[in-house]
Amino acid sequence: MRSAWGTARTAGPPPGPARPDFWRSPLRGPWLTSVLGLVLLAGITILFVTGLLSYAAYNPDLAAVNDQTPDKGWLGFYLFPWPTSPYWLYRVTQGVHVTLGIVLVPVLLAKLWSVIPKLFAWPPVRSVAHGIERLSLLLLVGGAGFEFVTGILNVQLHYIFPGSFYTLHFYGAWVFIGAFVVHVAFRLPKALRAVWPRPGEPAPGTQDAAGLVSPRPAAPTISRRGALGMVGLGSLALLVVTAGQSVGGWLRHTALLAPHGQDPGSGPNGFQINKTAASVGIRPSDIGPDWRLTVRGAGRQVDLTYGQLLALPQSESSLPIACVEGWSTPDQRWSGVRLTELAALVGLGTDTPQVFVESVQRGGSFRSVVLRDNQARDTRSLLAVRVNGAVLSHDHGYPARVIVPGAPGVHNTKWVTRLAFGEQA
Ligand SMILES: Nc1nc2c(c(=O)[nH]1)N[C@H]1C(S)=C(S)[C@@H](COP(=O)(O)O)O[C@H]1N2
Numbered sequence: 001m002r003s004a005w006g007t008a009r010t011a012g013p014p015p016g017p018a019r020p021d022f023w024r025s026p027l028r029g030p031w032l033t034s035v036l037g038l039v040l041l042a043g044i045t046i047l048f049v050t051g052l053l054s055y056a057a058y059n060p061d062l063a064a065v066n067d068q069t070p071d072k073g074w075l076g077f078y079l080f081p082w083p084t085s086p087y088w089l090y091r092v093t094q095g096v097h098v099t100l101g102i103v104l105v106p107v108l109l110a111k112l113w114s115v116i117p118k119l120f121a122w123p124p125v126r127s128v129a130h131g132i133e134r135l136s137l138l139l140l141v142g143g144a145g146f147e148f149v150t151g152i153l154n155v156q157l158h159y160i161f162p163g164s165f166y167t168l169h170f171y172g173a174w175v176f177i178g179a180f181v182v183h184v185a186f187r188l189p190k191a192l193r194a195v196w197p198r199p200g201e202p203a204p205g206t207q208d209a210a211g212l213v214s215p216r217p218a219a220p221t222i223s224r225r226g227a228l229g230m231v232g233l234g235s236l237a238l239l240v241v242t243a244g245q246s247v248g249g250w251l252r253h254t255a256l257l258a259p260h261g262q263d264p265g266s267g268p269n270g271f272q273i274n275k276t277a278a279s280v281g282i283r284p285s286d287i288g289p290d291w292r293l294t295v296r297g298a299g300r301q302v303d304l305t306y307g308q309l310l311a312l313p314q315s316e317s318s319l320p321i322a323c324v325e326g327w328s329t330p331d332q333r334w335s336g337v338r339l340t341e342l343a344a345l346v347g348l349g350t351d352t353p354q355v356f357v358e359s360v361q362r363g364g365s366f367r368s369v370v371l372r373d374n375q376a377r378d379t380r381s382l383l384a385v386r387v388n389g390a391v392l393s394h395d396h397g398y399p400a401r402v403i404v405p406g407a408p409g410v411h412n413t414k415w416v417t418r419l420a421f422g423e424q425a
């Protein structure tokens with residue numbers, strides 16, 4: 001063993017990618033790697049922050065039904081009550097999260113390409129410190145791949161992973177960001193110097209360039225700036241075919257990657273549908289003449305027919321639907337009964353408490369939700385029965401659905417049958 005190892009060391013790397021002269025692109029070098037790295041530093045920081053916000057927006061600390069990662073422990077240290085203003089808050093934070101994640105894919109791939117010779121560095125482990133560094137790179141590259149892949153599969157509605165997307169993406173993010181912080185701490189000064197050398201300072205030394213610059217470069221077919229431009233064009237193209245699903249209007253027609261398609265139909269109910277009534281097993285009888293709305297709170301209970309619900313004072317709010325998958329609708333004109341009004345039916349005053357909302361849907365994580373008191377109290381929060389002047393379509397939640405300002409789409413429960421004020425479940 002010992003002698004074989006010794007021979008391998010003196011003989012140098014085996015033929016193939018472990019040999020530095022295997023990699024011949026003249027583009028690789030500290031400048032390209034550093035520019036791409038700095039773009040990723042800014043982008044991934046925004047992805048991480050908007051991702052944390054996305055989790056906070058679910059108000060997971062409020063009730064078990066809101067929490068997709070109940071075993072998070074202290075990783076939930078930063079949670080805060082999600083506000084209702086500005087009413088487009090989640091539309092922006094989640095639109096940025098998903099769109100930016102997609103737009104950064106070419107940058108991430110280019111960055112990996114630019115450092116690929118280093119991933120094959122020989123010998124694989126030189127010392128304990130080097131071993132730790134390699135391990136952190138494994139977490140960095142693996143973590144980035146894992147977060148981008150799970151995120152993109154989720155927005156493309158391919159739920160193929162074992163377990164919940166939320167759990168995987170949440171814990172994956174913490175592992176990845178740990179490795180990312182370590183990596184940035186070690187590399188940022190060098191990257192800054194490679195891109196903005198101090199006057200009079202020589203170009204990055206061979207030490208920094210080692211492993212990146214090819215010792216036997218082929219003739220260039222494109223400049224470094226040209227290559228960077230191609231990456232930028234790739235990102236721009238992804239932006240154009242993605243952002244339309246969050247921006248809406250005519251831009252929706254350019255959202256070629258939008259998994260729900262470019263045409264949400266026409267008429268008052270002609271906007272994006274997430275799950276149709278049929279797809280979650282809503283039967284016509286569930287939402288027919290026998291449907292009732294039960295309102296409970298302060299020890300009292302009121303059951304309303306559809307007609308009685310319509311007879312209550314109706315209010316209007318213009319609010320969007322903004323899904324965790326990144327798509328959102330422009331503001332829709334909803335009308336229905338304020339949650340505060342429904343709380344008043346059971347004798348609750350203006351300090352409306354949190355409310356447990358339940359739909360007729362039999363299974364699935366999104367059949368119920370607990371809305372926080374600030375959401376229940378907001379006079380824009382409705383149990384909507386109409387949208388854009390028409391009765392809700394079955395797929396948009398007929399007979400009644402919740403609509404709350406600033407909240408993730410998933411908290412706008414459709415096909416509501418019960419509101420329990422002051423309850424957890
Ligand atoms: N009962 C119930 N309500 C639900 C859902 C669901 O699966 N079941 N999906 C939610 C999600 S994820 C979103 S984004 C919005 C979408 O509303 P829309 O289909 O009317 O656009 O509804 C929410 N309400």
Ligand SMILES: [Mo]
Nearest residue numbers: 323324409410
């Ligand atoms: Mo959603």
